[in-house]
Amino acid sequence: MDLVLQLLVNGVINGSHYALLGIGFGIIFGPTRITHFAYGPIFAVGAYGCWASVAWLGLPVPAAALAGVLAAAGVGALSYLWLYRPFERRGSSHLVVLIASLGLFITLENLIGIVFGTDTKVVPGLSPDIFLWGPVVVTSIQLWQVAALAGIALALFAFLRRSRHGKALMAMTDNGEMAQIIGIDTVRVSLTAFAVGSAVAAVPAILILLKEGATPHMGFIAVFMAFVAVIVGGIGSFRGAIIGGYAVGIVENIGMWKLPTEWQSTIAFVVLFLILLFKPSGLFGRRVR
Amino acid sequence: MLEATGVAAGYGRKRIVHGVDLAVGKGEIVLVLGHNGAGKTTLMRTLFGLLPAAEGTIRYEGRDIAGRRPAENVADGIAFIPQGHGIFRTLSVRDNLDLGAFVEPDKSLLPERLDTVFRMFPILKERASQIGGTLSGGQQQMLAIGMALMHAPRLVILDEPSIGLAPNLVDKVMEAIAYINRTMGTTILMVEQNVKYSLPIASRVAVLKTGRKIYDGPPDPLHDRVELMKLF
Numbered sequence: 107m108d109l110v111l112q113l114l115v116n117g118v119i120n121g122s123h124y125a126l127l128g129i130g131f132g133i134i135f136g137p138t139r140i141t142h143f144a145y146g147p148i149f150a151v152g153a154y155g156c157w158a159s160v161a162w163l164g165l166p167v168p169a170a171a172l173a174g175v176l177a178a179a180g181v182g183a184l185s186y187l188w189l190y191r192p193f194e195r196r197g198s199s200h201l202v203v204l205i206a207s208l209g210l211f212i213t214l215e216n217l218i219g220i221v222f223g224t225d226t227k228v229v230p231g232l233s234p235d236i237f238l239w240g241p242v243v244v245t246s247i248q249l250w251q252v253a254a255l256a257g258i259a260l261a262l263f264a265f266l267r268r269s270r271h272g273k274a275l276m277a278m279t280d281n282g283e284m285a286q287i288i289g290i291d292t293v294r295v296s297l298t299a300f301a302v303g304s305a306v307a308a309v310p311a312i313l314i315l316l317k318e319g320a321t322p323h324m325g326f327i328a329v330f331m332a333f334v335a336v337i338v339g340g341i342g343s344f345r346g347a348i349i350g351g352y353a354v355g356i357v358e359n360i361g362m363w364k365l366p367t368e369w370q371s372t373i374a375f376v377v378l379f380l381i382l383l384f385k386p387s388g389l390f391g392r393r394v395r
Numbered sequence: 396m397l398e399a400t401g402v403a404a405g406y407g408r409k410r411i412v413h414g415v416d417l418a419v420g421k422g423e424i425v426l427v428l429g430h431n432g433a434g435k436t437t438l439m440r441t442l443f444g445l446l447p448a449a450e451g452t453i454r455y456e457g458r459d460i461a462g463r464r465p466a467e468n469v470a471d472g473i474a475f476i477p478q479g480h481g482i483f484r485t486l487s488v489r490d491n492l493d494l495g496a497f498v499e500p501d502k503s504l505l506p507e508r509l510d511t512v513f514r515m516f517p518i519l520k521e522r523a524s525q526i527g528g529t530l531s532g533g534q535q536q537m538l539a540i541g542m543a544l545m546h547a548p549r550l551v552i553l554d555e556p557s558i559g560l561a562p563n564l565v566d567k568v569m570e571a572i573a574y575i576n577r578t579m580g581t582t583i584l585m586v587e588q589n590v591k592y593s594l595p596i597a598s599r600v601a602v603l604k605t606g607r608k609i610y611d612g613p614p615d616p617l618h619d620r621v622e623l624m625k626l627f
């Protein structure tokens with residue numbers, strides 16, 4: 107019983123991480139419909155931006171984290187302007203954009219490897235607090251993961267419902283052409299989506315850096331889980347991405363009860379597979395036109 | 396008000412519209428007719444800026460607007476109501492109407508406009524919190540027109556507003572368009588296949604055939620079925 111409780115708590119913690127990844131991915135995918143695989147290495151840029159600011163510039167961790175978020179947002183925005191936008195302008199097919207995105211994935215990942223080396227980078231002198239709640243063990247960083255989701259979800263919800271840019275983003279997620287027709291500058295909305303989505307991705311990346319360190323390949327599992335969360339929850343649904351993330355996190359950890367740990371990412375894949383098979387629009391999906 | 400000369404447009408290398416001249420005077424209701432695939436939608440999308448014009452000039456209130464983005468045209472008082480669902484299907488009626496006024500810098504004008512829209516289409520007021528995609532076809536078309544009115548356009552371009560509507564609704568929609576034209580002085584450029592209801596409100600008619608204009612003049616001669624058939 108204690109084990110199940112611990113696994114459930116781990117599920118919620120991992121779920122928060124996946125949900126954050128899903129929100130960031132979804133905020134980009136919703137309005138632009140770009141399958142942005144390079145979201146993975148941009149996630150890594152967030153972690154490395156933070157690490158470099160601590161290790162090279164000697165910034166304190168909170169300031170370094172902010173630097174990481176800004177670095178990811180910047181690279182994300184540039185990836186839209188320099189890579190995706192030219193294809194969009196030419197009216198390229200989804201497949202072409204997909205391949206471009208894979209190209210950017212590989213390029214960015216290699217670039218990170220060249221600049222930082224391929225060894226695992228950790229933030230020195232960091233010892234997270236450990237809390238014992240009855241039979242359950244959690245660390246301060248795990249609590250940060252849960253808090254980060256709650257804070258960012260609330261902030262984004264307010265942004266989407268209240269701000270002009272947020273409303274434009276929602277409108278474009280619903281129907282890009284209609285957004286243009288009512289006078290929304292869709293290029294600007296896409297740019298905003300890339301900047302905001304990448305900034306969101308940097309937060310879980312930085313928490314992973316603090317928790318277990320960063321490697322150039324850390325982005326692969328991140329974009330995969332983001333994708334799973336969005337598909338499971340339903341494309342175009344903000345709430346869906348959160349619930350999708352939690353669903354995967356909890357199922358995955360409860361699975362550990364009976365299965366060896368090596369199966370963990372296979373479970374996510376099986377969930378994805380089942381959803382695609384039986385509910386292709388996702389748990390909260392709005393029917394795509 | 397709107398003056399297009401020699402407009403050519405298409406998709407990729409495929410030309411659909413070949414050198415069409417079209418003039419819309421202030422306060423007119425100009426009707427564009429033509430067979431399926433004649434290029435009516437392509438022409439409207441080009442005039443509004445959703446598609447680039449390959450050739451020709453487009454002037455609006457004397458200004459050259461060819462190559463301008465839709466956002467600039469909307470801000471300059473042009474509204475476009477596309478064929479099919481001209482609404483945001485996952486958002487509420489109220490959110491749709493608010494978005495219709497996206498480009499309006501002076502938000503203090505909006506309550507009054509909302510009132511006007513609700514007076515014209517009371518059903519939208521009743522359904523204000525309903526999700527757009529769950530409205531009936533007729534209600535969706537009313538919402539699309541309402542959204543356009545929310546930024547008080549001087550020129551409204553409509554692409555087949557009656558498509559898929561029951562005859563009594565077509566009559567209602569045409570009546571609403573005529574009413575907007577009459578009471579607000581809004582100029583209308585409308586594609587419409589349903590000649591029975593649209594001809595009576597038109598001040599002028601242009602007919603397209605495979606991307607070329609083959610008739611431009613008063614609607615009266617077209618009331619005669621035989622004359623009309625000849626053009627198709």
Ligand SMILES: Nc1ncnc2c1ncn2[C@@H]1O[C@H](COP(=O)(O)OP(=O)(O)OP(=O)(O)O)[C@@H](O)[C@H]1O
Binds near residue numbers: 411
């Ligand atoms: N996005 C597109 N890409 C390529 N060809 C297109 C596209 N949209 C329309 N066409 C083609 O352009 C031609 C004209 O289409 P258009 O929609 O302008 O006709 P229409 O007069 O509006 O017809 P309808 O009365 O059926 O709405 C058609 O042959 C159509 O197949």
Ligand SMILES: [Mg+2]
Binds near residue numbers: 435436437554
């Ligand atoms: Mg058409």
